[in-house]
Amino acid sequence: MNLTDSNLISAISSEIRRIFGWNVIVSSYVDAPAEYFNRSRGQYILEGILGMASRISSERRDIVLIVADLDAYAGDLNFVFGQAEFNGSAAVVYLERLRPEFYGERGDYSLFTKRVLKEVMHELGHVLGLGHCGNWRCVMHFSNTIMDTDRKGNYDSYYCSRCLDIIRRSSRKIARRV
Structure with a gap:
């Protein structure tokens, strides 16, 4: 799979439209x-x-999400699944460690796609001003491991009711801004 995987791109686009209306x-x-x-x-x-x-978002004046088929780290962290500008306009999700194969498991495209969507929603939550949530079922809960990612975000909206309320208010502000 590479970044031209039209099924993954379609799933990401569809969920962003469904959750945020963008x-x-x-x-x-x-x-x-x-x-x-x-x-x-x-x-x-x-x-x-x-x-x-961030540079692309400044040029385009849009929220930019890069889905990178890479493995990445930050500072003292061994790896990251993604990163975003808090209350900003740029986010990145890294695919390498979201693949079951990375952990020696059999390839499972459905599981991989679910993981990617959870991380996309998590990073876009940061763009909209959400911090990490204490509710381990909410997609905004911090993932220390891939097991944390698998456990969280199993709501239809990915977010707990508290975070979803903040998201809805933030999304309306963005709609007025654009």
Whole structure:
């Protein structure tokens, strides 16, 4: 699978429309610059890729989500599933560690897609000003492991009622802004 996986792109676009009511424009593929790759770790530094998303969002004046078929880390963290500008306009989701195969499991496209959608909703929640939620079932709960990701976000809306209320208010502000 690569970033031209039309089923995954369609699932992401569809869920963003369903949850937020936003129009989604799928843009072109962007290569991750080599300077953001840490050879000794075999991973990309998160800040570089998030910076790319931020620059694109400034140019386009839109919320930009990069779905990167990469493995990334930040600071002292061994890995990250994603990152977003809090109350900003840029977010990134990294696919590598969302795949069951990464953990030695059999490939499961349905599970992989669910994980990706949960992380997309989590990072867009940060863009809309949501912090981490104490409710372990809410998609805004912090994921330390892939098991945390699998447990959370199993509401129809992904978010608990408290976070969903904040999301709805934030989404209306964004709709007026755009």
